[in-house]
Amino acid sequence: MNKVLMKGNEAVCEAAIRAGCRYFFGYPITPQNEIPEYMSKVMPENGGVFLQAESEVAAINMVYGAVGAGGRVMTSSSSPGMSLKQEGISYIAGAELPCVIVNMMRGGPGLGSIQPGQADYFQSTRGGGNGDYRHIVYAPASIQEMVDLTMEAFDIADLYRIPVLVLGDGMIGQMMEAVEFKSIKPIELPDKDWITDGTKEIRQPRIINSLYLDPDELYAHNLRLEKKHALIESREVRFETQGLENAEVVCVAYGTTSRVVKNAIEELEAEGIKVGIIRPITLWPFPDKAFDEISDTTKALLTVEMSMGQMIDDVKIASKGRWPVHFYGKSGGLVPTPTGVKESVKKIMGGK
Amino acid sequence: MIEKVIVAGFGGQGVMAIGKLLAYAGMLEDKNVSWLPSYGPEMRGGTANCDVIVSDKMIGSPVLTNDATAAIVMNLPSMNKFESHVASGGKLIINESLIDKKATRDDIEAYYIDANRIANDIGNAKAANMVMLGAFIALTGIVEKQSILKAFTKVFGEDKAKFLQLNEKALDAGSQAVLQQISKV
Known part of the structure; x- marks a missing residue:
């Protein structure tokens, strides 16, 4: 039997590591503190980077940088911390970069409470940041499902170059259930021909940006995003x-x-x-x-x-x-x- | 077969630990399990409790709301808080070393275990939680003692294997204490 009894917060980390995530940037907040705790131990053991940022804003911008350089990157937080990350998420979605974000929701608004909640639905599905953007939101109901979805989330994020939010709550983060880490069917992913990992003087420089001063250019960009969103709506619905x-x-x-x-x-x-x-x-x-x-x-x-x-x-x-x-x-x-x-x-x- | 049990006491009594052991043992027996801790700004000496479900069927809500089939209460505040959470016909297992009070309901079965004294007698007062767990599994038969022992090193690490013997003694003593009580009734 390959099942282990794990806390949701720890299982989501293990799933990320197994899916090839090698960069984690975060800032502590209850009820998801076991995530950075687990990552701080396991990331270095797997040759990855764990970094506790000085704030949620810093953490999400570190994600922006690390995915821009081609890494598989995750960050996590809980409700008030997620509010702080929204600017960065809008930038990442605007620049069409893939990443995985975990939100273990707690009560709100404001600092709210540290007990479980689901009051970030609007923030998660309507675009908590500015602009016409979307990102995929997975809402697992068990720790096993959270593990399976998180492992897939990295591929799906890469496939569409879009952030994927794994939306749990304090309960699923804190509870323990039996989980099995199954290998997922790999999907064919396009080459990351957009990453800024140095020209090595053999190619033209690439720029990752979400600023389009020319209205026609921004409109074209908006239309391109819209087309991508429609594709995701037609292919990625799960229930x-x-x-x-x-x-x-x-x-x-x-x-x-x-x-x-x-x-x-x-x-x-x-x-x-x-x-x-x-x-x-x-x-x-x-x-x-x-x-x-x-x-x-x-x-x-x-x-x-x-x-x-x-x-x-x-x-x-x-x-x-x-x-x-x-x-x-x-x-x-x-x-x-x-x-x-x-x-x-x-x-x-x-x-x- | 399903047991929905609340394990409650003060921080440091090992209530979370025996809840984990129970869940892990259930998993080793291929049952469905969930372990849900209370969490909050508490610290050592504060209250601690967890909801554990071990079932042959898929587990719905991991939260127990007045539908617990049993409660293991290690101290008085836990008894005061959780006696009402046990469903009619359920079991309340009371650590009488620290709780100088009888159950107030007559629609549940109450068992009184002198857990701290029993643990002391077998050599380690810290094993009072295991005495209570021994009583619980003897009463319900939800998992085998062997599964708890197998779970022990999985939950606490291989380096704790040296405590296995003591903990087995504690489980046995708890089982004995509760079975004596049944025969008296």
Whole structure:
């Protein structure tokens, strides 16, 4: 048996190392401190670089530099720290560079709390920085899935030259589960013919930049990005569905919250109430097409989040008004409960 | 078969450690496991607890909310906090060395283990947590003692193998103490 019991924060590091990540820049913040701790030990053992930056802003700009030189690079933080990184992420997306970013979300706004949260959905999916950019967002629900997605994230980032955000929360970071590090199917990647690793006097200099002073040039760049985003939307959507057929209510939940919902669904089924679930694995691109699988007889949708309701916007967009969309959530570091989900479902069904 | 157990005490009593051992042992037996620690600005001497689930089925939420099948409480604040978190019919395993109080509910099974004294008697007061774990696995049968012992060096490192014998004694003593209690009932 090749399974090991690991904390989410440590497992995500191990996955990154195994995917060839050799540069990590970060700054401590709870609840993801085991990430820099683990990286500080394991990176040097693997011939890589671990560097604790003087701030999150510095760390993300170190990422910008290191990916520009062709490295496989990761940084991590938690909510308030992620806010600080947004400028750098916009620059990296603007310069079309690949990197992997981990956010173990905590309560907000501001410094919020150190307990788990999912209130960075808007920041993660709407572009927390300036400008017309997107980046891929993976939302794993188990440590095994986080490991698998993180290993793939580096390839996907390279393939599209785009940042990939692995979005967890304090719970998945702190908890331990059994994981197995499986080798992933390598995908064919284009040559990195854009990196600035020195001309060695045999080629023209390359420039990595996100500044386009000529409006026509910037517009052309925006159109190119838009085309890339459309390609990603057509190819990289991931989701899981369960029990949609004949479901009276369909829940939509991602990450750890989806596990709470699954408990509630099991309990409701025992009471004779059929509830299905759509679990987005990519938050961007959002799995709009999953909603086409919902049956016409379904009465309503219920979005469950560890926030005051953010993904609900995407659920409304994706479901195109075909069903009423309800919300149940908790925030502030509190976790939605199966009982809360059950009560919401019953309320929707008219107190049955 | 599923056990959802809260392990609680003060920092330094090894509550996180026995939670990890239990989860690791479950994994070695090819069961699904999760271990979720409380985390916060606490430090040594503060409260510590973790939720451990060992199950034959896929594990949903790793958070236990009043649906624990058992709680192992090592000190009084933990008992006060977590007695209500045990589901009806569940088990409350109480470290009576430090808790001079009886369970207040009659819809759960309460077991009283003099864990600190027992650990002291076998040679190391620090093994009180293992005494409690021994009682828990004897009561529930959720994992084998051998799996806990196999997990021991995986969790704490090969250099701790020298403590295996003592810890096995502690598990046995905890098991004995709880089984005696059942036979008395």
